[in-house]
Amino acid sequence: MLPQNKCPPEIEDYVSAQSLAEAVAAMADGQGSALAGGSDLWAQKDSGNGRMRKRLVNINRVPDLRGVSEAGGVIRLGALTTMTELLESTLLRDKVPVLAKTADRFASSQIRNVATIGGNIANASPAGDAVLPLIGLDAQVELVSKRGKRSLPLDSFFRGPGKTVMEADELIAAVEFATPPKGFHGVFCKSGPRPALEISVVAMCLTGILKGGKLTGPRLVFGAVGPTPMRCVKTEALIDGKALDDALIAEALAIMATEIAPIDDFRASKWYRTQMAQTFLEAELNACR
Amino acid sequence: MDKIIEKHSMIGKRVTKLDAPDKAVARTRYINDMVLPRMLYGKILRTDRVHARILSIDTSAAEALPGVQAVITAKDTPGGKIGVLRDNPPLKGDVVRCIRDEIAAVAAETEELCDEAIRLIKVEYEDLPTVFDCTSALANGAPIIHEDRPDNIAMEQNFEHGDMAEGEAQSDFVVEGAYNVHYVTHCNMGVSCTVADYDTDGRVTIYTQTQYPFNVKMDIAPSLGVHPGDVRIIQPPVGGAFGSKLDVYPYEPICVFLAKKTRRPVKLIYSREEEFIASPTRQPVEFKIRAGMKKDGTLTFRDCDSLLNNGGYTSWGATTPYVTMRTMTSHYTVPNVRYRARAVYTNNPFAGSFRGYGNVQATWALETHMDKMAEKIGMDPIAFRLKNANPPNQITPQGSNLGCIDLVGCIEQAAAKSDFLAKWHANNKAWAEPGRFKRGIGIATSLHNAGGAKIHKSDGCGTMLKMDDYARVTIITGGSEIGQGLDTVLAQLVAEELGVPMRDITIINNDSALRPWDVGVHASRTTYIAGNSAVRVARKARDQILRAAAAHTNMLPDMLDLRQGHVVQAETGLALMPLDRILRQMHFAGAEAELVMATDYYEPPSEPEDANHMGDMSAAYSHAAHVAEIVVDTRLGTIKVEKIWSAQDVGRVINPVGLEGQIEGGIAMGLGYGLSEELKIVEGKVLNPSFRDYHVMTAPEMPELDLTFIETGDAEGPAGAKGIAELPTIVIAPAIGNALYNATGVRIDHPPLTPEKVARAIAAHKGLLG
Structure with a gap:
């Protein structure tokens, strides 16, 4: 709240890494906090709510963490890819428009210019918008540390608000996902008290292969209705490859409501979050028919 | 060849606000940017309790911190209390009564040192019983505040x-x-800020955002224990005020006490969180x-x-x-x-x-x-x-004469332009029809004072004018500029009277040591009162010039006019001599020498209310009608405002650009009030002290606007104008509430109409809430 009530974390050391090796070395003792766009980190530091460690590791000058590329049917987004880059990349607009559409609803242009995909993932906010379509794309997150490299599904990355499976010495290097095949359908919805510059009260991403009014291999992911981004696997199984008629949609809405876990807080009630989630899903399933 | 100059009026012309170019290129130096030599920073320790007795305050660790020049508590501020009822001590020594309460303050070489010193102050409290709503506070046995x-x-x-x-x-x-x-708050882009500086003789200069400079002198002096005459108020450009700077708030005397104790200038500036928590709502x-x-x-x-x-x-x-x-x-x-x-x-x-x-x-x-x-x-x-509808010249129950109003015209114009009745009837019939999105239209009107408000013994404004040898004009006005456009209006009105270009007019409006008295920016009064005073002072100067010019041209003063920097023959427009030449001739005239200088104090023909609330408090009144057309998402509860029609009695249009700016800005503020803004206060604590969770309207939410200016031509107002600034904020919210009803048959009595509130009300109306 006020500065006098909370002490901003002391930064004892600052490293501006020029290469991935330097960044990994600076993180190696588990005492580093990676600084990318700073749109979450800095706001948390100033409010005294930060989880900053004593060494600030600026990774902005590490070339290996940048870039949007495609090779061998896999699209790779470097951790430093900004929301503006998601919005403007011709590769993504062409092949994964849902990412551009999500970025378009993300905060304001000033924040989009600095906020990174790696930061949105590492921050592990239940309301993080950019992670939803990435989960919908079955993305893998690539982590690096002095111990080496590992990849794991983004879907199993989050443990709670601000909590992930990442170790203290690890950095997010990139996210990767298979280039979506022909017929891929992806939508992102969010709503709040105003259409722009809004933290999600509820956000939803629905993906799958759409053909003849049926969605095959669907992924249904919600933000801000639980401690982490929430995938609704029972709902996915229910609608997988089936004709989306009124009865099935009604059943899907009911099952989905049992899979999400929204809370009451000053931004919205559990009732309203459920109503929003059902409204989004109903509209998007109807749009697939 | 003889030069003919036609009469060319400035009134009603589109004129760029004089302060706009500098603000657009970030050249304006706001009070928040101010730095004085040897300046210290100040910071306030506020309580996190809502009602508690202060048992002890230990400032020793803060005082020992190198770079800290002063730590003050209530015992260092022996002056009187501030506020309208003088019930608010700048620093609280015995009891805290709400979340913002000021306990101690520090002055140090940097803001960071201030923060560190504040954290070192230890306060012990004993909590007292609390009460948060009016009904409970009125009940027998309620905690006494x-x-x-x-x-x-x-x-x-x-x-x-x-x-x-x-x-x-x-x-x-x-x-x-x-x-x-x-509860809503002003959300000024420029956070609260003041700089205080004592001279060696015990006089204090306060740089502040006040919109009430002469009353501030009077109101702050007792709390400081100084004579009001020893307080000089300087108002650098501010990033918004909107009424928030009408009172003295504790941070101002606290800053002065820090300056007094350290014998150095001290700047006290709020953080944004502080602005949300510690500003008036x-x-x-x-x-x-x-x-x-x-x-x-x-x-x-x-x-x-x-x-x-x-x-x-x-x-x-x-x-x-x-x-x-x-x-x-x-x-x-x-x-x-x-x-x-x-x-x-x-x-x-x-x-x-x-x-x-x-x-x-x-x-x-x-x-x-x-x-x-x-x-x-x-x-x-x-x-x-x-x-x-009120008719023109109606005498109200409180004894006001409403004068040249046009409420009927406001309603009829807004209704006709929006095709209100056809849409309203069609929407009413569509309630039972299926469909997630519903269209609605609603109207609201209001009455407001448009010629000041005599809440003090005087509602006047003084103005001084001087002209130099180059026909440049300086206007020293009592009126204050808080972004509303005073400078531009005054320059336009004076240019009209003196026939000089607006760029040749300099407005001085920010130093109580220079300016004549004025009651401040409030009650939509500034164009009306300061404007009238400026017109009157300009006419005095004009008379002085025309008298001198008449003597030089062997004509009568009323046969002459001032146009485009020249003295001209009024009837023909024939240019007789350049204005600067006659001014120099007046100046360098030996024993007859005179400079063009004039003063005026304008007191509007209003009267204070008596003890029974009878009295014609304002010199003018006006109305506005707003129609809003909306689309409601009945599932998500979101309201999209598609278009707003505004019809407002403005008296006379002086500058359409300024008028449009005020009305558009007022509507944005009123939309926030009706739709999205709410300072959430639970058990005395502010839950959303940030722009992330306090939702002001942003550009994409602004609907299309259709503005109609109704010109009733006020007989007393400058060029016929009335004060216009508050009405646009006042009218729009209920028009939207009424449109929601027209769209859905659901009425919400308590704003704001946030999506969840609307969705719940609609679900309840359909029997869908358990």
Whole structure:
């Protein structure tokens, strides 16, 4: 709240890494906090709510963490890819428009210019918008540390608000996902008290292969209705490859409501979050028919 | 060849605001940018309790921190209390009564050192019983917030006119309603900031954002223990005020005490969180309205009782009933009226003044209620309002002469341009039809003072004018510029009188040591009062010049005119001599020498209210009508405002650019009030002190606007103009509430109409809530 009530974390050391090796070395003792766009980190530091460690590791000058590329049917987004880059990349607009559409609803242009995909993932906010379509794309997150490299599904990355499976010495290097095949359908919805510059009260991403009014291999992911981004696997199984008629949609809405876990807080009630989630899903399933 | 100069009027021309170019290129140096040599920074320790006794304050560790130059507590501020009822000590020594309360302050070489020193101050408290709502605070045995007010009532206003029993007896229908309006805050882009500097002789200069400079001298001096004459107020450019800087708040005397103790200039500036938590809010009110009418829609009586949550201290919020009262007693013709308001102390944050001043709240309640009344007797909202509209020159129950008003014109223009009735009837019929999205249209109107408000013994403004040898004009005005456009209006009015280009006019408006007295920026008064004074002073200068020019040209003064920097023959426009030449001839005339200098003090023909609230408080009144067309998402509860039609009585258009800016900005503010803005205060604590969670309107939400200026031509106003700045903020919210009803058949009595509130109300209406 006020500065006098909370002490901003002391930064004892600052490293501006020029290469991935330097960044990994600076993180190696588990005492580093990676600084990318700073749109979450800095706001948390100033409010005294930060989880900053004593060494600030600026990774902005590490070339290996940048870039949007495609090779061998896999699209790779470097951790430093900004929301503006998601919005403007011709590769993504062409092949994964849902990412551009999500970025378009993300905060304001000033924040989009600095906020990174790696930061949105590492921050592990239940309301993080950019992670939803990435989960919908079955993305893998690539982590690096002095111990080496590992990849794991983004879907199993989050443990709670601000909590992930990442170790203290690890950095997010990139996210990767298979280039979506022909017929891929992806939508992102969010709503709040105003259409722009809004933290999600509820956000939803629905993906799958759409053909003849049926969605095959669907992924249904919600933000801000639980401690982490929430995938609704029972709902996915229910609608997988089936004709989306009124009865099935009604059943899907009911099952989905049992899979999400929204809370009451000053931004919205559990009732309203459920109503929003059902409204989004109903509209998007109807749009697939 | 003879040069002919035609008469060329500045009035009604589109003129760029004089301060706009510098602001657009970030050249304006705001108070927040100020740095003085040897300046220290100040910071306030605020309590995190809502009601507690202070047992001890230990500042020793803070004082020992290198770079800290002063730590002060209540014992260092022996002066009087501040606030409208003088109930607010700048630093609290015994009891804290609300979340913002100031406990101690530090001055140090840097802001970071201030933060560190503040964290080192230890305070011990004993919590006291708390009370947060008016009804509980009025109950027997409620915690007492101020010992000298055991009933917790800070202020009470009562008014009655006509015969309420007779009005009741004449009524065929009576409609009752309750409307609770919420906390919002100003959200000035420039956070609160002040810089204080003592001289060696004990006189203090305060650089501040005040919009009330001469009253600040008077109000702050007792708290400082200095003579008001020893206080100099300088107002650098501010990033918004909107009424928030009408009172003295604790941070200002605290900053002065820090400057006094350190003998160095001290700058105290809020963080954004502090701005949300420790600034005055708009006054929240609980209204109960009971109103009657005959079968034909004629209003018979109106009874309004209201409770104002006063919070821990009394600022201007408690006085907003003076404006609310006018709306409740005088908006539309009502023969029998009663009004009661009580401001009740609680442990909530306290309210101050805010653009619209009680009328935003009043108009929400009254115009929602008027729509309900129209529905009750099956009239459409336009016909019902026209039936009861105030006529021009009406004498109100409080004794105001409404003068050249045009409420009928406002309603008719807004309704005609929006095709209101056709849309309204069609939407009404569509309630039962299926579909997630529903369209609605609604109207609201309001009455506001448009020629100042004589809340003090004088509502006047002084102006001084000088012209130099190059025909450059300097206007030293009592009026203050807080972004509303005073400079531009004055320059336009003076250019009109003196026939000089606007760029040759310099306006000085920010130093109490230079400027003549003025009562400040409030009550939509500045164009009217400061404008009239500027016109009058310019006419005095013009007379002086024309007298001299007449002597030089062997003509009579009234045969001459000033146009485009020349003295001309009035009838033909024939240029006789350049203006600068006659000014030099006047100046260098030996024993006859004179400079063109003039002064004026304009006192408007209004009168203060008496103890019974009778009195024609403003020199002019005006109305506005807003129509809003919306689309409601009945599932998500979101309201998209598609278009707004505004018709406002502006007296006369001086500068369409300024007028449009005020109306557009006012509508943006009013939309926030109606739709999205709410300072969420639970048990005295502010839950959303950030722009992330406090939702002001942003550019994408602004609808298309259709603005109609109705020119009634006020006989007293400068060039016929009226004050216009508050009405646009006042009217729009209830128009949207009424449109929501037209779209869905769902009425929400308590703003803001946030998506969840709307979605819930619609679900409840359909029986979908358990």
